[in-house]
Amino acid sequence: MATVSFAFPGAASAAPCGNPNAGNGSSLPFLPTGSLGSGSGDAPGPTAEGPQGALPKYNDGTSAVLSWVTGPRSPNSTFARFGISGTDLGIAWDNGAGQTLMAFGDTFGDCTVSGKQWRHNVLLRTDDTDLSDGLTIADGVPGDTTSGASVSATAPRYARQMIGAIGWPGVEVTTIPTAAIAIEGKQYVNYMSVRKWGAAGMWDTNFSAIAVSADNGQTWTTEPSTIRVNAPIAVPLPTGWPSVRPNDAKFQQSAYVAGHGADAGWIFQYGTPNGRFGAAYVARFRPSDILDLSAYEYWTGSGWSPNIDSVRRVVGAPVTEVSVAWSEYLGKYVMVDSPLNVHLRTADRPQGPWSLPRFLFPSLISVYAPMMLPSSPALRGTGPELYMNASRWDDYNVLLLRSRLRR
Template identity: 60%
Template sequence: MRRSVRTITTLAVGAALTAATLTAVAPAPRAAATGACSNSGTGIPLPFDFGSLGFPRGGAAQGPQKPLPHFDNGRTRTVSWVTGPRSHNQTFGRFGISGTDVGVAWDNGRGQTLMAFGDTFGNCLRQDRGWRNNTLLRTTDRNLADGLTLSRTGYAGPMFGAVGFSGIEKTKIPTAGISIGGKQYVNYMSVRAWGPPSRWDTNYSATAVSSDNGRTWFTPQSTIRVNVGVDAALPAGWPSVNHVNPLFQQSAYVEGRGADAGWIYQYGTPNGRFGSAHIARFRPGDILDPSRYQYWTGTRWGGPASNPAPIVRRPVTELSVAFSPVLNKYVMLDSPNGVLMRTASRPQGPWSHARRIAPASLELYAPMMLPSSPALRGTGPELYFNASRWDDYNVALIQTRVR
């Protein structure tokens, strides 16, 4: 039994190290990228020529994006598209993005909101042109009532690359972001292969760091959490092989307030959309050292040898967590069947029963709260979040009112 465990661990660490060395390498264009953008829709003319970037000269951005459905039930409303050819940001012409999802959002520490997106398509008509594993966009817009306006213009390159082969490493998807001490940190998952709907396999999760406001990224090997549910003692600076790692393949960050100040809290879920949520905490200076993280066991905080207890029972999907001064509570959003909201007085809970704030009929997933929301700045009840739509494969801005 020990020999089998050692063999599995060695293979997993080797795969993680191989993938980690390619973090800063831009991926080659895919010959046959798959996803929602494989559908076709109404052609939107190019505002200027992207021919030098591999886009069809004089072509059109085609894809599944349609007008954003109107929804307003008095508490929650759809505001506008954030990405896509139909958005007022015109992300195809300005950034070479006709389809993308997720939109993890955080304040960079200087009032600018950074947003990390997942698999990104250039032109959905030509999937062998402009495909990226992930991208980063920025905004300084704080008045979101009429939509979110992105800053600057220019082709949005990948944040970090991936091997690009299913069964080894298909892609890298950002799941959480935070700014600490002037640096930007993004937690991401290394997807080994996509499975049936809402299921996928991961090699590991890891934390990339940027010292230049997200222009370049580096992944310290010490932050790699190999997705193997066993314990192995490895030298300092090596990837982590720990039984808690499978619980933290996707993440959300929040800074503690009040009695919880001085800690950063990381929420974790397994790969896919069917697991429970767990929580860890660490001091800001220890973000790159998972061996110093503490885990909530249900009654106390314990070290990496402890057994974390679920704080929200399955199924929990891609989630975001923030503190609302308006409610004086922590707020959690996820979307197993419509967008759900929970609240808690402490990061570890107990968390309230989920309330559905957006119906399943809107087909939204990955709700990511925006730090410039009045509900998160203490200036009003409006809470804004990015949410992706299945059929359109683009990110929309949604507003709800906390109460």
């Protein structure tokens, strides 16, 4: 029998520290770069731990909400253990050695201090491969590149920021990870530089870029040659400089997937414009060329071209934060996003044609940005269960979803 228990959502605006319109898709408090508790900030939340409520109940026999992944009320107790009262996204990928890394967006700690211990993004790690009873994150250990989080000896219970930002509204308010992949022992995160938040679901970006880590996510360095400037002009620049072409706007947010079968040996990057209202496009490259945008090829609707001006959409608008993977269980590529509810598409080839969306979760559970977990049986071919991180608006935290796929 289906179990459903939730409140009707209001406007789709995230509420870190209990402040509506202060998270992903809206505005954020100003904080000087690197600050842990200074800056003007917005008004303090009602408690240090933020607004996280009880886990919403949903189980229709096929899809279910399983547990909180983050937040003070999660089994991982991320406020006490990592200084995380609220965060979102949880983009997940295999680090190439069987460990799952997860990149989160704007992250908040103590809601009663000025600035709320805001970090632009953080990384957590898990060795948990059985998600049927939830997702477990081990403690962070200073200097241990496989521990649950990157922490310092002076603050072992405070997850450190991954990728910095200026932190100035109207210039660069934050940097948000949108996709990640491991290649030959290195970790690559594609992120967007957000200039300003607008109405819910709308924001402006300066550029997207790739940051690289050679130490399993402890430290990150942006490769300047991978910057795609979001501007309606074309500017010829020397090799190694940022790319400035109008169609770079279509790759401000991303998802990565490795090709299978006839597409083996390629990595595919799905791109969408800034915000939650654009279409999806796809590029491909050889793994060794991930940092060389000149080696990318773009789907034109009938073939692949090195000319980004020829790119054509593979999924029509609106496409929100998107996650793409190969499902060994289905023998197809799968794509999930959440423009209204959480839904799934499938395709035999990365460029499609993609199926019509299939409903997984209703809009009433009030989540966004479903991100598939690589240890899911449906992806590994050991069962029908697909597990996803998803972010909840009002609680501004990440929960674990499960849906059983049908062949």
